[in-house]
Amino acid sequence: MILTLTELFAKAHSSVTHLELRDTYGSGGPGYRAWREGASLEDAARIDEPFVAPWVALVRSTTERGITFRRARVISEPVTGYIRFEHAATGYSNLAGGEQVRWLPRPQAKDIPMPACDFWQIDDGLICWVFQDGDGGPNGYELSEYPAQVKLCSAAFEAVWERALDHSEYEPA
Numbered sequence: 095m096i097l098t099l100t101e102l103f104a105k106a107h108s109s110v111t112h113l114e115l116r117d118t119y120g121s122g123g124p125g126y127r128a129w130r131e132g133a134s135l136e137d138a139a140r141i142d143e144p145f146v147a148p149w150v151a152l153v154r155s156t157t158e159r160g161i162t163f164r165r166a167r168v169i170s171e172p173v174t175g176y177i178r179f180e181h182a183a184t185g186y187s188n189l190a191g192g193e194q195v196r197w198l199p200r201p202q203a204k205d206i207p208m209p210a211c212d213f214w215q216i217d218d219g220l221i222c223w224v225f226q227d228g229d230g231g232p233n234g235y236e237l238s239e240y241p242a243q244v245k246l247c248s249a250a251f252e253a254v255w256e257r258a259l260d261h262s263e264y265e266p267a
Contacts, residue, residue: 153191
């Protein structure tokens with residue numbers, strides 16, 4: 095059974111981590127589309143505020159329970175337009191809810207053993223694998239508590255987190 099993110103995050107007692115490994119995630123929301131059509135990054139990121147308000151509320155309700163919520167993004171440089179937009183919008187979405195976000199350029203991750211797809215992890219245990227199609231659109235989820243997978247995800251996330259730059263320090267190349 096696949097849980098909603100609300101149900102998944104409700105299982106957390108101490109931490110939620112999320113590792114993102116792609117340079118694009120589908121067509122994005124209304125802000126991304128507005129930016130591609132000529133809006134400034136700042137204006138487009140604000141357009142996304144109503145679109146991401148439920149996300150901000152969910153993260154805030156999770157962090158208000160004392161849960162540490164960390165997201166690490168492994169990215170290629172020069173960054174894609176999607177990542178450039180995502181960086182600009184992070185303050186309006188991820189940080190606004192209480193997430194901590196870090197960025198790691200892909201060459202600095204070359205020697206870190208990690209899975210081939212994104213994942214959420216709850217309390218260094220339960221994994222929610224996130225699958226995308228070739229264009230970055232959603233393509234399913236799978237839960238796992240298989241010990242080797244749990245160990246791989248925990249180690250990969252922590253290694254990326256240790257090397258990555260805090261959102262406030264990273265400027266997209």
